[in-house]
Amino acid sequence: MFAKLVAVSLLTLASGQLLAAECKVTVDSTDQMSFNTKAIEIDKSCKTFTVELTHSGNLPKNVMGHNWVLSSAADMPGVASDGMAAGIDKDYLKEGDARIIAHTKIIGAGEKDSVTFDVSKLKAGTDYAFFCSFPGHISMMKGTVTLK
Numbered sequence: 001m002f003a004k005l006v007a008v009s010l011l012t013l014a015s016g017q018l019l020a021a022e023c024k025v026t027v028d029s030t031d032q033m034s035f036n037t038k039a040i041e042i043d044k045s046c047k048t049f050t051v052e053l054t055h056s057g058n059l060p061k062n063v064m065g066h067n068w069v070l071s072s073a074a075d076m077p078g079v080a081s082d083g084m085a086a087g088i089d090k091d092y093l094k095e096g097d098a099r100i101i102a103h104t105k106i107i108g109a110g111e112k113d114s115v116t117f118d119v120s121k122l123k124a125g126t127d128y129a130f131f132c133s134f135p136g137h138i139s140m141m142k143g144t145v146t147l148k
Ligand SMILES: [Cu+2]
Pocket: 033, 064, 065, 066, 067, 132, 133, 134, 137, 141
């Protein structure tokens, strides 16, 4: 009985450590207008979550720039189309757009940027999306963000 209890406790401890949530992810972007992931999962136990965006291509940001933008899936088309008009100096995002939950700046080849946001901004039961708002990129460069 005692041995069994100890075994269960050890198992709980071990799985607890194994399951410790990683509250950050690195997303790479390329000259092929792509991200290296289509789905990001955020553990509910994370207070904040950090996304580091890298660019492994060779093209400069005015030609093949990328950013990482988070909004609800429903808001994504509107954020992207308003962002297109904002221009590269504004990272192709409308200034003060409340629909944007988090975003990096636009980066070019060899550059990186990261953003950290409060996970409490995400509500259970809402679909979230990430995308690049560089004009024309959203068709290829988007994915889902899920709170789990
Ligand atoms: Cu892009």
